[in-house]
Amino acid sequence: MSFQEEYVFWRLAQYLISAHEYRIVQLSQEQNELWLEKIENKEAQVIRLLRYNLDWSNWMQNDIERTAINGENIRKQAARGNMNVINIYVSAYPPVDDYECKIAEPFSYQNNEKTKVKSIIFDKAHYAEAFQQLGSILNHEFSFPVNEPITESEIDKVKLAALSEASNRAKKEQKLFNHGKPFFTYMFIIIQVVMFLLLELQGGSTSNSTLIKYGAKFNPLILDGEWWRFFTPMFLHIGVLHLLMNTLALYYLGTAVERIYGKGRFFIIYILAGFSGSLASFIFSTSISAGASGAIFGCFGALLYFGTIYPRLFFRTIGVNILVVLGINLLFGFSMPGIDNAGHIGGLIGGFLATGIVHFPKQKKLFFQLLFLCITAISIIGLLQYGFHSPEKLVDENSMLVLAQDYIKSNEYEKVEVMLTEYVNKNSASADSYLLLGFVELQTDNLIKAKEHLVIATEKRSNFHEAYFYLAYVYLKEGKIDEANKYAKMADELMPNQKDYENLLQMIKEYEAK
Structure with a gap:
């Protein structure tokens, strides 16, 4: 040739x-x-x-x-x-x-x-x-x-x-994927494992009371000024399966993002994405929430940003896999109950915006980065103003009851009384709210109000044996033995063999015998 x-x-x-x-x-x-x-x-x-x-x-x-x-x-x-x-x-x-x-x-x-x-x-x-x-x-x-x-x-x-x-060209492309070595990814993994063990030792990671105590996203307390709850939830997890899934996802996604963007940029992306996830959950979900999912979805956002800047390289290498995994996770979040999808989407958007702010190592696009910074700042300020100026939309009755029960455990009855009184006066409350309010009023010897609210609880739920039980106690404290006996028997009939109810009936008999 x-x-x-x-x-x-x-x-x-x-x-x-x-x-x-x-x-x-x-x-x-x-x-x-x-x-x-x-x-x-x-x-x-x-x-x-x-x-x-x-x-x-x-x-x-x-x-x-x-x-x-x-x-x-x-x-x-x-x-x-x-x-x-x-x-x-x-x-x-x-x-x-x-x-x-x-x-x-x-x-x-x-x-x-x-x-x-x-x-x-x-x-x-x-x-x-x-x-x-x-x-x-x-x-x-x-x-x-x-x-x-x-x-x-x-x-x-x-x-x-x-x-x-x-x-x-191959070396240049390879360099994009190997700018830095993972550091903060491993630090975040260690922190969330340590916090999980701490939660387990302090009452359990599935306990609402423990989660609230250690910083879970909880709207009533955020509205009360505990702003750090926008950040702390990303280090807490509810149950061992939740921890394992997020730790595995963070290991793979976090290391990839940290290699592409470097340690400092990854830290900013992760924290801002976690904050964005908590903020979106604060606005769109009234439930208690915790987990690194928002920040992890922020890593997806960072990789999508990579795809917008280097689309050919993205789709030739990691693009298809990233889009498939992201789609499956979003579909899973929409189809399964109990998943804070608002936090996931908020983290995804926050991670994308945060990456636009920091951009790539040794590359500057000042106008582009300032534009992303302005969009991010305006979005955060707007959502915070909406949330703090519309608290009634961000707190549901279940959240109030969870907080009330947490206060009751620590004998902070006055806080519960003020909080629930304000709530039942402004909303159409359920029998459970009136029960708890009547209970704490009983503890503070506000017997007239306790009787009034416990009666309302029984009117809203005719088979509410707990309400009858506490109502019997109110009448017993007032010295109205017949009324106390009547309501104690009703509680016992609705829930037989309940030791507290049997003890109350025995106490009433002793009063009658005197």
Whole structure:
């Protein structure tokens, strides 16, 4: 084979690598076969170059079949629906027998329409036609003069240019994924594991009282001024499964984001995403919540930001997997009860915005970053103003009852009395609220109010045995034994064999005996 074919081979490779940003997948040891890839180019995701003197069309047909098999394997590995392979032969002459029919139409191995091979022959007699075919596929006209004689130094120069371009681009892309080493990812994992163990020792990670005590997102206390609850929930987890799932997700996503953006930027992204998740949960969910999910979804947001800046690299590497996993998590959040999807979406958006603020290491886009900063600041201020100026929309009765029970455990009856009195006066409260209010009024000897609210509780729920029990206590304290006995019996009939109810009845009998 002459220098001319070798020159054409490497000149084509240089053109595809430099002008169309194809990447080298494989280069044979003899350096006569080169596989190039650019998945985002739907018309020619893979190009195979072979420098070989064609003799018979049967050999070429067998080679096309092998090329189709390799193309199908690449399609499956890349999880692509369709794969178009451009198969280029660089030869001194075409096959000696009839070959045109074998390359007139794209070849599909075993009638598999998902992978098609279009073959083009670059030979001395058909260079112009081959250039036209390739240019039509790539939507870019291209040709170069092929003059003899061609020296070996010219070939070496073109080869070096092609391989250097491919190598430099690969190194540049690799550098984007390895800017820093994970540090804060491991620190956050350690913190959340330590906090989980602390919760378990202090009453259990599934206890509302323990979660509230150690900083879970709880709207009534945030409205009361405990602003740190926008940050602390990302380090708390409810149950061991919750901890394991978030720790595993943080390990994989956090390390990836920290490698791309570096330690300092990752810290800002993670904390701001966690805050955004808590803020969204504060606005859109009245439930107690905790977990690193918002911050973890912020890592998804950071990777999506990477995809907006480097879309080709993103979809060629991690993009498809990230979008699939993110979609599954969002679908799971919408379809399963008890999941704080507002926190997830808030974290996702917060992570994206935070990444826009910090951008990439050693890269500055001041206007772009300032725009993201302004959008983030306006969004946070707007949501906070809405939340703190519309507290009635952010606190439901269940939250009030949870807080009331927590105060009762620590004997802070006055706080409960003020809080529940204000709530029942402004809202259509349930029997449970009136029961707790009556209970704390009983504890503070406000018997008139206790009787009034416990009666309302029984009117709202006729079989509310606890209300009858405390109502009996009120009458007993007032010295109205008959009334106390009446309501104690009602409680006992509704809930037989309850020790407290039986003890109260015995106490009433002793009063009657005196």
